Amino acid sequence: MIKKSMYTATLFVIALTLLGCATTQERLLDSKEGQVKLRSIQTRVFDTTNKEKTLRTVIATLQDLNFVIDKADHIIGSVSATKLNRYALRMTVSVRPRGEAQMLVRANAQYQDKPVTDPKTYQNFFTSLEKAMFLEAHSVQ
Amino acid sequence: MTYTKRILLYSLLSVILLFSFGCPPRIPPDALKLTEKSIEHRQLQTRIYDTKDEAKILASCAGLMQDMGFNLDESETELGVLVGSKQRSAKKASQVAASIFLAVLTGEAVPVDDKQKMRLSIVTKPAGEEQERISVRVTFQRIVWNTQGQICKKEFLDDPEIYQEFYSKLSKSLFLEAHKI
Numbered sequence: 325m326i327k328k329s330m331y332t333a334t335l336f337v338i339a340l341t342l343l344g345c346a347t348t349q350e351r352l353l354d355s356k357e358g359q360v361k362l363r364s365i366q367t368r369v370f371d372t373t374n375k376e377k378t379l380r381t382v383i384a385t386l387q388d389l390n391f392v393i394d395k396a397d398h399i400i401g402s403v404s405a406t407k408l409n410r411y412a413l414r415m416t417v418s419v420r421p422r423g424e425a426q427m428l429v430r431a432n433a434q435y436q437d438k439p440v441t442d443p444k445t446y447q448n449f450f451t452s453l454e455k456a457m458f459l460e461a462h463s464v465q
Numbered sequence: 466m467t468y469t470k471r472i473l474l475y476s477l478l479s480v481i482l483l484f485s486f487g488c489p490p491r492i493p494p495d496a497l498k499l500t501e502k503s504i505e506h507r508q509l510q511t512r513i514y515d516t517k518d519e520a521k522i523l524a525s526c527a528g529l530m531q532d533m534g535f536n537l538d539e540s541e542t543e544l545g546v547l548v549g550s551k552q553r554s555a556k557k558a559s560q561v562a563a564s565i566f567l568a569v570l571t572g573e574a575v576p577v578d579d580k581q582k583m584r585l586s587i588v589t590k591p592a593g594e595e596q597e598r599i600s601v602r603v604t605f606q607r608i609v610w611n612t613q614g615q616i617c618k619k620e621f622l623d624d625p626e627i628y629q630e631f632y633s634k635l636s637k638s639l640f641l642e643a644h645k646i
Contacts, residue, residue, distance in 0.1 A: 390604070
């Protein structure tokens with residue numbers, strides 16, 4: 325009887341170990357996430373060549389969404405910000421030229437200690453950004 | 466308890482545990498959605514000044530941040546961004562008194578707010594039809610730790626009086642009148 329209980333307990337421990345099996349490398353490089361799919365969820369293109377205006381609009385949108393800016397860099401074209409609302413949501417948005425007439429905007433978010441992979445959340449962000457840009461956001465395939 | 470029953474109980478427990486592991490807290494669906502409150506907040510947090518000199522406004526803001534005891538963490542003049550933070554005590558006499566009262570009653574110490582990190586970002590932006598004015602928007606947030614060292618509050622600060630006081634100070638240091646949006 326005791327043997328059998330031990331057996332069950334061992335199985336249980338093995339199951340738990342298997343569950344928590346993401347290695348440090350996988351967590352560091354997020355290598356388990358579908359990177360190509362995620363990139364397209366996180367990216368939109370706007371028909372403008374004005375990098376500064378795009379960045380300033382991204383910053384204004386983040387402020388509209390109750391974020392406090394952490395960092396901004398015009399040359400690299402990136403902005404990071406944190407939203408505290410009982411939870412912590414951190415975002416980095418980067419802006420770079422795409423071809424001759426467009427700017428590519430990519431956003432990635434982290435909710436508490438998890439990456440955000442839900443397309444709807446990014447869609448909401450780009451909808452908010454579109455309103456401030458007065459431009460339509462195109463998806464990239 | 467028979468052996469089968471025990472196995473059933475174990476499996477049930479494991480299933481519950483596995484579910485609780487597999488369901489991390491989800492991001493609230495409206496976390497990145499603009500709401501009616503967003504415009505209200507924008508009005509509360511923004512003022513417009515009749516000047517074209519963005520650098521002068523940023524310099525005054527940086528000075529004001531120092532007056533308020535904030536340390537500058539980050540600045541990007543090209544995009545009109547200043548970021549600062551400070552650490553302060555978060556102790557409140559009323560909370561401490563309530564905690565002592567409860568401790569006397571129950572014999573257990575109740576953690577109270579202890580320390581806080583307060584952050585702000587100030588963003589300036591050319592405004593007006595011909596970009597002849599500068600808009601300034603400030604946002605504040607804080608993280609509070611309790612006496613057990615755990616984070617007990619993560620919040621943005623939207624008390625209108627904070628913003629009124631901030632802009633009345635900024636207007637004084639700029640010698641300019643602030644316009645609401």
